[in-house]
Amino acid sequence: MMKWLTALFFSIIVHILIFLSYVLFATESVEKTTRKITNVNFLDDELQVKEEVRERIKSQEKSVKKEDPEDLKETKNKEIENLQEYLKEEEMQKRVSDNADVIEQISYKVIKDIEALWIRPNSAKAGMFADFNLSINRLGIIENVEMKKTSGDRAFDRAALNAIRKYRQIKYVRNLDDQTFQAYFSNFTLRFRPE
Amino acid sequence: MKRIIFLLFLAYEFKADLVLEITESASKPVKIAILEKNSNSLSGQEIINVISNDLKRTGEFKVLGMDELLSIPMNESEVIQRDWLLLDVDSIIFVEVQNEDNNLDIAYSIFDISYNETEDKRRVLGLPDSLRQSSHYVSDGIYKYFYGIEGISSTKLMYVTRNSDTHKLIISDADGFNEQVLLKSNNSIISPAWSTDAKEIAYVSFENNRAQVFTQNLATGKRNLVLSSKSSVSSPAWSPDNKDLAFTSTKDGNSEIYTINLKSKKITRLTENLAIDTEPAWSPDGKNIIFTSDRSGSPQIYEINVRSKLKRRLTTEGNYNARASYLGKNEIIFVHRSNINFNIAKLDLGSRTLEVLTSTKNDESPCIAPNGNVIIYSTKDGNLSYLAGINISSKVSFKLPALYGELKEPAWSPFLR
Numbered sequence: 159m160m161k162w163l164t165a166l167f168f169s170i171i172v173h174i175l176i177f178l179s180y181v182l183f184a185t186e187s188v189e190k191t192t193r194k195i196t197n198v199n200f201l202d203d204e205l206q207v208k209e210e211v212r213e214r215i216k217s218q219e220k221s222v223k224k225e226d227p228e229d230l231k232e233t234k235n236k237e238i239e240n241l242q243e244y245l246k247e248e249e250m251q252k253r254v255s256d257n258a259d260v261i262e263q264i265s266y267k268v269i270k271d272i273e274a275l276w277i278r279p280n281s282a283k284a285g286m287f288a289d290f291n292l293s294i295n296r297l298g299i300i301e302n303v304e305m306k307k308t309s310g311d312r313a314f315d316r317a318a319l320n321a322i323r324k325y326r327q328i329k330y331v332r333n334l335d336d337q338t339f340q341a342y343f344s345n346f347t348l349r350f351r352p353e
Numbered sequence: 354m355k356r357i358i359f360l361l362f363l364a365y366e367f368k369a370d371l372v373l374e375i376t377e378s379a380s381k382p383v384k385i386a387i388l389e390k391n392s393n394s395l396s397g398q399e400i401i402n403v404i405s406n407d408l409k410r411t412g413e414f415k416v417l418g419m420d421e422l423l424s425i426p427m428n429e430s431e432v433i434q435r436d437w438l439l440l441d442v443d444s445i446i447f448v449e450v451q452n453e454d455n456n457l458d459i460a461y462s463i464f465d466i467s468y469n470e471t472e473d474k475r476r477v478l479g480l481p482d483s484l485r486q487s488s489h490y491v492s493d494g495i496y497k498y499f500y501g502i503e504g505i506s507s508t509k510l511m512y513v514t515r516n517s518d519t520h521k522l523i524i525s526d527a528d529g530f531n532e533q534v535l536l537k538s539n540n541s542i543i544s545p546a547w548s549t550d551a552k553e554i555a556y557v558s559f560e561n562n563r564a565q566v567f568t569q570n571l572a573t574g575k576r577n578l579v580l581s582s583k584s585s586v587s588s589p590a591w592s593p594d595n596k597d598l599a600f601t602s603t604k605d606g607n608s609e610i611y612t613i614n615l616k617s618k619k620i621t622r623l624t625e626n627l628a629i630d631t632e633p634a635w636s637p638d639g640k641n642i643i644f645t646s647d648r649s650g651s652p653q654i655y656e657i658n659v660r661s662k663l664k665r666r667l668t669t670e671g672n673y674n675a676r677a678s679y680l681g682k683n684e685i686i687f688v689h690r691s692n693i694n695f696n697i698a699k700l701d702l703g704s705r706t707l708e709v710l711t712s713t714k715n716d717e718s719p720c721i722a723p724n725g726n727v728i729i730y731s732t733k734d735g736n737l738s739y740l741a742g743i744n745i746s747s748k749v750s751f752k753l754p755a756l757y758g759e760l761k762e763p764a765w766s767p768f769l770r
Binding site for chain 1: 370371372375377382383443467472499500502724746
C-alpha cells in the first residue's frame with residue numbers, strides 16, 4: 159500500500175514539474191512574441207510617413223485649387239528652369255569628374271617624363287623649390303617658359319629649366335577636347351621640389 | 354612620390370590652376386663633349402684629357418669621345434643643333450688655349466644644346482708650368498655650373514707611403530698626379546692633417562725614435578716641433594680657427610684626448626677614462642670633438658663638448674665603429690664593421706640612419722673632400738694597399754693609381770683658391 163502511495167506522490171510531483179516547466183516556457187515564448195509585436199517604432203514611423211504623405215497630398219490639392227491658372231503656369235516654368243539648370247550642373251560635374259581622370263593621367267605622364275630629364279644638382283636641399291609657368295600650344299609644344307619663383311640657387315634653376323627645354327612637347331594633350339585643354343594645359347605650373 | 358596638385362578648382366568656369374610637382378630626378382649623368390675652339394693643338398688635347406678624366410671620375414658626367422660625335426664644330430657658330438639633340442648631349446664645352454706672356458690661360462665656354470647658345474664663358478689664368486692645375490680649375494668651373502657645388506679637381510691629397518724601410522709624406526693633385534715629397538724618413542710618419550687654410554700641415558714623425566708632432570709651413574717648408582713625448586702621441590687635428598690642435602696621448606697613463614694651443618702651448622685634457630680614447634676630429638663650428646673610445650667594451654664614436662666636456666655616444670650599431678669625422682653639421686663618416694668586412698659608413702645624427710657606403714673589404718682612414726661629396730680612403734687588395742674613393746651623390750666609386758707597396762692615411766686639402 160505504502161508503495162502505491164509513494165508512487166502516486168512522485169507521479170504528482172513529476173506532473174507538477176512538467177506543468178511548471180510548460181508554464182515557464184510558454185510564458186517565455188509569449189514574452190518573445192510580445193516583444194516582437196511591441197517593437198512598434200518602425201511600424202509607427204511607417205504609418206507616420208504614410209500619413210504625412212497623405213496630408214501633403216491633401217494640402218497640395220488644396221493649394222492647387224486656390225492658385226490662379228497663370229500663377230500655376232509661372233510656377234511650372236520656374237520648375238522647368240530649375241530642372242534644366244540642375245541637369246546642366248550635373249552634366250558639368252560629370253564632365254569635370256570624367257576629365258579629372260584624364261587630367262591626372264596626363265599629369266602623371268608629364269611628371270614621369272620630366273623626372274627622367276631632370277638632373278638634380280648637388281646644391282639642391284630639402285625645402286628648396288622653383289616654380290615655372292608653362293604656356294603650350296594645341297599641339298603640346300612648349301611655347302613659353304617663365305620662372306615664377308626662383309629657388310635662390312642658380313644651378314638648381316638652370317637644371318630645372320633645362321629639363322623643361324629638353325622636354326619641348328607634351329604630346330598627350332593632342333587628344334584632349336579644346337575646353338579641357340584650355341582649362342588645364344594651355345597654361346600651367348611646374349614645381350621642382352626635391353625630396 | 355609624384356604629386357599632382359589642383360590648386361584652384363572652379364567648376365563653373367571650367368578653369369583650374371594646375372600645378373605639377375617634380376620631386377625625383379634622373380640618376381643619369383650630364384652628357385657633354387669637350388672640343389678645342391678653332392684649333393687642334395697638343396696642349397689643347399692635353400687640357401681636354403685632364404678635364405675629361407676629372408669629370409668622368411666624378412661619375413656625374415658622361416664625356417663623349419671624338420669617335421662618338423656626328424659632327425665636330427670648330428666653334429659655337431658651327432654647331433648643328435639637330436646632330437647634338439640626336440646624341441642627347443646637354444652641352445658642348447669649347448676650350449681655347451691662350452698664350453699670354455708665356456703663361457697658358459684657358460678660356461672656356463659652355464654651349465647649351467637645348468638653348469642653342471652659349472650659357473657661360475670663363476677664363477682661367479695660367480701660371481708657369483701649371484697647365485694641369487689650370488685644367489683642374491676648368492673642370493671645377495664646369496662641375497659647379499652643372500651641379501651647383503664646388504668641384505674638387507683642383508684640390509690636393511696628402512698621404513703616407515712606405516716602400517721597404519722608406520717612409521714618405523707626399524702631396525699630390527686630387528687625381529693622384531704631380532706628387533711632391535714633403536718628408537722622407539727611415540722611421541714611421543703617421544697622422545698627416547691639413548690646417549683649414551691649407552697653409553700648414555701637421556703630422557707625427559718618429560724620426561728621432563720617439564713620437565713628435567710637427568707642423569710644417571707649405572710655402573716656406575719651415576717645420577715646428579709642437580709636441581715631443583716619450584709616451585705615444587698621435588692623430589693631430591686642427592681646430593677650424595687653426596689656433597689649437599687636438600691630439601691623442603698616453604702621457605697620463607692611458608690614451609686620452611687633449612688639445613694644445615699653438616701659441617701658448619697650453620695643453621688641456623678633455624677625456625679622463627680608463628678606456629682608450631683616440632682619433633679626435635673637430636666639428637665644423639669648433640665646439641665639439643668626436644673621438645673613438647672603447648669605454649663600452651667595443652670601439653664606438655663619442656662626441657665631447659670642448660668647453661663643458663659633456664659627452665654623448667653617437668654610434669650604437671655594430672661592434673666596431675672608429676676613425677670618425679664630421680660630414681657637415683649633422684652627419685659623420687667612420688669605419689664600420691659589418692659582418693667580417695670593414696667598410697666606410699655614414700651616420701645621420703638626426704635620424705640615426707646608418708648607410709654603408711663602400712663595398713671593398715678592408716677600408717680604413719676615410720677623409721672627406723672639401724665639397725662634402727667625395728670620400729677617399731685606403732683599402733687593401735691582397736698585399737697591395739691603394740687609395741679608393743666614392744662619390745656620395747652619384748655612388749660611383751673609383752681607384753687612384755697604386756704605385757707603392759703601402760699607401761695609407763689620406764688627408765684631403767681644403768679648397769686652395
